[in-house]
Amino acid sequence: MTAPSTQWFRVAALDELPEGRVKTVVAGHKSLALTHYHDQYGALDNRCPHQGGPLGEGAIENGLLRCPWHGWDYCPLTGKPPGNLAVDDALETFPVEVRTDGIYVELPDEAPHLRTITDVMAETMVNWGITHVFGMVGHSNLGLADALRRQEQQGKLTFIGIRHEGAGAFAASAYAKLTGKPAACLTIAGPGATNLLTGLWDAKVDRAPILALTGQVNSQVLGTGNFQECDLAAAFSGVAAWSSTVLSHSQHAELMTLAIKHALLERDVSHLIFPDEIQTQPAAEKAKASNPTGRITPLQIAPPPDSLASAVEHLKQAKRPVIIVGHGARFNMPAVIALAERLHAPVLTTFKGKGQISDRHPLGCGVLGRSGTPIASWFMNEADLLLVFGASFSNHTGIYPGKPIIQVDFDPLALGKFHPVTVPVWGEISIVVEQLKVALEGKTQTTDQRAEVAERWALWRAEKQRREADDRGNGVNSASIFAAMTRQIPGNAVISVDVGNNTYSFGRYFECEAQSVLMSGYLGSIGFGFPGAMGAWAAAGHERPIVSVSGDGGFGQYMGDFNTAVKYDMNIAHILLNNSQLGKISKEQRAGEWEVWQTSLHNPNFSNYAEICGGFGLRVTQKAALDDAIAQALAYKGPVIVEIIADPELI
Incomplete structure (x- = not known):
């Protein structure tokens, strides 16, 4: 019979374990209690057989190794309990050699891993x-x-x-x-x-x-x-x-x-x-992993013919249709934009849909609703028909229910969820858009609204420039912060935004080119911004710049995970608006004629915090420094915090 093969492991230096002491060592995957007693070394199974206590964390008292969990005693060299106690309680021991370069323990070769x-x-x-x-x-x-x-x-x-x-x-x-x-x-x-x-x-x-x-x-x-x-x-x-x-x-x-x-x-x-x-537990002997082959269907379902026909008839009659896209349309935007161009229809987005059409596109009108632009709301009010793709009709979006509405969604429960719509269309957006394009070929008489879109943008950009000049001497205004971000952030970036006044200002002032925007939309959970950027980095960080935006309140929720970004060398540029308060809540308290109470925040210097964690930190207190700081952050290879001291009133 062939003896089992073994292997020797160096587990400690010669001077590492003083006389009368015990410590935990690891040999391969085996945890051992290494003892030094009466000038001899012992290697015992580290797990006490009673409650699993780690014997290497115990102590040698009166010549016996005592378990730290329940006080059971063992000989520190033989592993046997004292007196006439049960032999079954004895610990397994392993051969030890003291060599010139350290203490070695012999263990049997590990058994091959058994599939679980x-x-x-x-x-x-x-x-x-x-x-x-x-x-x-x-x-x-x-x-x-x-x-x-x-x-x-x-x-x-x-x-x-x-x-x-x-x-x-x-x-x-x-x-x-x-x-x-x-x-x-x-x-x-x-x-x-x-x-x-x-x-x-x-x-x-x-x-x-x-x-x-x-x-x-x-x-x-x-x-x-x-x-x-x-x-x-x-x-x-x-x-x-x-x-x-x-x-x-x-x-x-x-x-x-x-x-x-x-x-x-x-x-x-x-x-x-x-x-x-x-x-x-071991897996069954012939257990096989599963895979998606034959287990999942394509999701491109076509709409019911009657719904599609009704939608087509309404679009044929429309003169000033407007398209509203929500987050649910994000993977179908090239087809939606092509339809918009055929209909000469301005495209508005929900806040979750921000960036799904470029603000540079002749029909792009920005965000509708509380976080939006006056451009989007103006075109909704002037429209004679709303064509809505993948939007939830949240009250924050403010889609006016008094307009004729065609709503398209893959989820039938989402159709007319909050109020009746004129034509609910159940189908996958990509299929519905293609069928509408075919059915409407040469059959629409819509007004080309591109010139009006350009006019409304010119008015809004002039207003934003006026707001950039505001300065109360209490920090940088939001219009300037997001204008600098608009200038500096590459068009292919992913931007993860948080919740609060910073978010409303981002929706209002930042102009998207082709960036993808992520947020905690319907839940509206503070703290999403930086962790969301970590998820974006995992998905696309090797191909696209990753940026996150938050206030000091939001970043404080998960600021410990800036260390995670450092550990994994994540290229994330975090733009942090520090106004030393939960500004959105202060605003709501004032609007409700409440006292402003318990919204102030005690903050560290966040740029110093970034450096302490091993990242890069920059602090901005003046508008003139914004562009350079953001450009430095984007150029840095690793996680960065750009802390901007922001005016809580100039949002």
């Missing part, structure tokens, strides 16, 4: 095209994390370890908003999982596909009030379109496939719960 349930599920994830996971590795997800590590080792997956799970969920949401494809986020049980909820709700209400992977306590202690136990199925029931717990005899590849299918087809949140012990 979570290996099958991780393989299925990457087969379905999930390439990024944002998360935090912890004690109740270690088996799943190891399966993800193996996929990353093979170059099939990128894991980004974040500092707060909420930032991870926002990053995954932003990734999905930009690409239309799901990313995943990983957490432990209990508080790690519940920290995801805000970011998941953001994804849900903005129709962004996302996959949440949460650890859970062992199945046998569920329901007993175990440490960090939380009823995750109940906690996620409101936010997840689909949720399931992974069990020993589940169809594991099928569960992952169903999770991803629900996320993709419903453009929503899917959730899988992984009890701790399940994660390392």
Whole structure:
């Protein structure tokens, strides 16, 4: 019989462990308690057999190694308990050699990795095209994390370890908003999982596909009030379109496939719960990972003929139609713009749709609503028909229900959701647009409104220039900040914006060329801006500049994850408007004739903070320095904070 092969590992220097002491060392993947007692060294299994206590964190007292968790004693060299205690309680020991260059321990060669349930599920994830996971590795997800590590080792997956799970969920949401494809986020049980909820709700209400992977306590202690136990199925029931717990005899590849299918087809949140012990259980001998072949249908559904015919008739009669595009139309804009050009129709966007048509386009009119331009609202008021693609009709957008409206959406429940519309059209936008173009060929009599668009832009740009001159001596005005951003930010950039006065000013003043804009739209969650930029960087950071914009209140929510950006060398230029208050709330308190109360903020010097974290920081206090600072930030290779001291009144 051939003796098992072994390997020697150097685990400590000769002077590293004093007499009478113990420490934890690692040999390969094996954790050991290395002891030094009576001029001899011992190497013991580091795990106490009773409660799993780490013996290397214990102490040698009265000649015995004491477990730090419950005080059980062992001989520090032989691993045997004292007296006549059960031999079964003895620790496994390993040969030790003291050599000229250090202390060595001999271990048997590690057994080959046995494919696990979570290996099958991780393989299925990457087969379905999930390439990024944002998360935090912890004690109740270690088996799943190891399966993800193996996929990353093979170059099939990128894991980004974040500092707060909420930032991870926002990053995954932003990734999905930009690409239309799901990313995943990983957490432990209990508080790690519940920290995801805000970011998941953001994804849900903005129709962004996302996959949440949460650890859970062992199945046998569920329901007993175990440490960090939380009823995750109940906690996620409101936010997840689909949720399931992974069990020993589940169809594991099928569960992952169903999770991803629900996320993709419903453009929503899917959730899988992984009890701790399940994660390392061996997969069935012939278990195969799943993939999307034959499992998913194209989504380009055509509209009902009657709805399309009614829409065509209304467009034939229209003289001054206007097109309004929301976030749902973002992947179909070339076709929408071609239709607009055929109809001579001005194109307005919702705030979530900002940038989907260039503000330089002869028919582009900017944002409609509270975060918008007077150009967009003027053309809506002058229109005789509104053709709306992929918009939610939020009250912040202000689409006037008294106008004749043709609404197009892939979701039949979104049609006429808040009030009746003239013609609801259920269909995929790309198909509806193409069918409208064909049906309307040579049959419209619309007014060419390009000259009016140019006139309204000239009036608004003149007004913006007048506002740039405002100076109360209390910081830089918003018109100047966003004018400088308009001049400096490349047309192919992705811009992630936060919530607050900075956001309203961005919508109003920044002129888009071809930038993609990401935001927490329907949820309107403060803190989205910088984590959203991390998600954008993961999706497109190697091809496109990534910029984020926030106020001091928003950045303060997840500023710890600036360290994540430094760790992964993310090229993110963060424009931070510091007015030392929650300016939007102060404004609302004054508007409601309340006292302004508890909206002031105590801030660090954020540019110094960037430097402390290992990034680059710039501080701007004068309008004249804006362009140079933003240009420096965009040229820097790595994460940057441009802190601008902003006037809270000049927004």
